[in-house]
Amino acid sequence: MAKKIQRSAPKAAQPGGQASTEAAPKARKGRVSAQLVTDFTLQLATLSEAGIPIAKSLAILEGQARPGPFKTVLGEVLEDVSAGTPLSEAMAKHEKVFDRLYSSMVRAGEAGGVLDKVLTRQAEYMEQAREIRSKIVGAMVYPAVIVLVAIAVVSAVIVWIIPRFDEIFRSFRITLPTATQILLDTSRFAVNYWWLVFGLPILLLIAHFALMAKNQPYRYRVHGLVLKIPAIGPVLSRSLVASFSRTFGTLIQAGVPHLDALAIVRDSTSNEVLMEGVENIRKVVREGEGIARPMGETGLFDDLVVNMVDVGEATGELDKMLLKVATAYEAQVDRTINAMFKLIEPVLILVVAALVGFIVVALFLPLMEIMKGIQSA
Numbered sequence: 001m002a003k004k005i006q007r008s009a010p011k012a013a014q015p016g017g018q019a020s021t022e023a024a025p026k027a028r029k030g031r032v033s034a035q036l037v038t039d040f041t042l043q044l045a046t047l048s049e050a051g052i053p054i055a056k057s058l059a060i061l062e063g064q065a066r067p068g069p070f071k072t073v074l075g076e077v078l079e080d081v082s083a084g085t086p087l088s089e090a091m092a093k094h095e096k097v098f099d100r101l102y103s104s105m106v107r108a109g110e111a112g113g114v115l116d117k118v119l120t121r122q123a124e125y126m127e128q129a130r131e132i133r134s135k136i137v138g139a140m141v142y143p144a145v146i147v148l149v150a151i152a153v154v155s156a157v158i159v160w161i162i163p164r165f166d167e168i169f170r171s172f173r174i175t176l177p178t179a180t181q182i183l184l185d186t187s188r189f190a191v192n193y194w195w196l197v198f199g200l201p202i203l204l205l206i207a208h209f210a211l212m213a214k215n216q217p218y219r220y221r222v223h224g225l226v227l228k229i230p231a232i233g234p235v236l237s238r239s240l241v242a243s244f245s246r247t248f249g250t251l252i253q254a255g256v257p258h259l260d261a262l263a264i265v266r267d268s269t270s271n272e273v274l275m276e277g278v279e280n281i282r283k284v285v286r287e288g289e290g291i292a293r294p295m296g297e298t299g300l301f302d303d304l305v306v307n308m309v310d311v312g313e314a315t316g317e318l319d320k321m322l323l324k325v326a327t328a329y330e331a332q333v334d335r336t337i338n339a340m341f342k343l344i345e346p347v348l349i350l351v352v353a354a355l356v357g358f359i360v361v362a363l364f365l366p367l368m369e370i371m372k373g374i375q376s377a
Helices: 018-028 034-049 054-064 069-082 087-092 100-112 115-172 178-192 194-214 216-227 232-253 258-268 272-286 292-297 303-315 318-376
Strands: none
Touching: 034 054, 034 069, 034 115, 054 069, 069 087, 087 100, 100 115, 100 232, 100 258, 115 178, 115 232, 115 318, 178 194, 178 318, 194 216, 216 232, 216 272, 232 258, 232 272, 232 318, 258 272, 272 292, 292 303, 303 318
16 A cells, blocks of 8 residues: 655655544544635646646645645545546545545546546536525525524513513403413413423424434425425426536536436435436436436426427537526526515514514503503592
């Protein structure tokens, strides 16, 4: 076996590799950001295009990297490549950093002698995926903050404020309005059964995430149910179609065989319904048929996508058609999400205002009766 390479700089291997071997597992505990991998991919593509050998390019990038998990991974990739291992095989050993899609595209680039172009495409693909995720997360931040603040404020009012009013109303022995009585009953229930009101939702969430992580049938049912939710389901469905088209088209463009590309798409998706659909497509394609017909039979792709794929197969430009579909659907998803969240924000504000208004009115109606009674007395 080749000796360990010093991590701080691309120097020759040294026999004292025990310290670095012990330090590597600690470094791997950290998480490598997608942006870091994207920047590395662009830099590696630039160096490769300039004619610099892969081993020397890796040594340069490893030497420039900051100490941390990614530097450790680059050092191990450099070690394997220097020992004669292909770059794709060396990257495949680190699936948490370079996933199967990444290593497969690198393998296709190595086989076709176009590694620099493939790396550039991969970096563009990763950047586009990052932008879509950032837009979705950014659009969700404000509504999520509103919901969390509203839940916290209403919970505090129900648990600590309303019981004080309950004591006042009991001391005056007045007949309470229906709205006030409902509010007080809700507060008493929340105070007496706080472990049920606040603990049960947390337990349900924990059970849900545990089942999502370990139970495939449950995960499949949840994914299928989400796709049927009005307004949300169609957006998620178009997002899945865009992701499938972008990944599949990029792999075909890089020279990956169709069956291998479908297997990579199947393994890289997190939606069980799409995973099953892609596997069904792959089974039919393995028998020698085209892709368009089984895509239509899955029910996940509309007629426009199926027809464009059919035309792409007939003209030999399947990769271009898939990338066009991905671009169009990504734009649709972006517009729909922006419109939805522009509508959700005022709706949430109105709901919170109505809830707060109900609490205020329900509490102050009895107080007004008490004040009238005191004035008349």
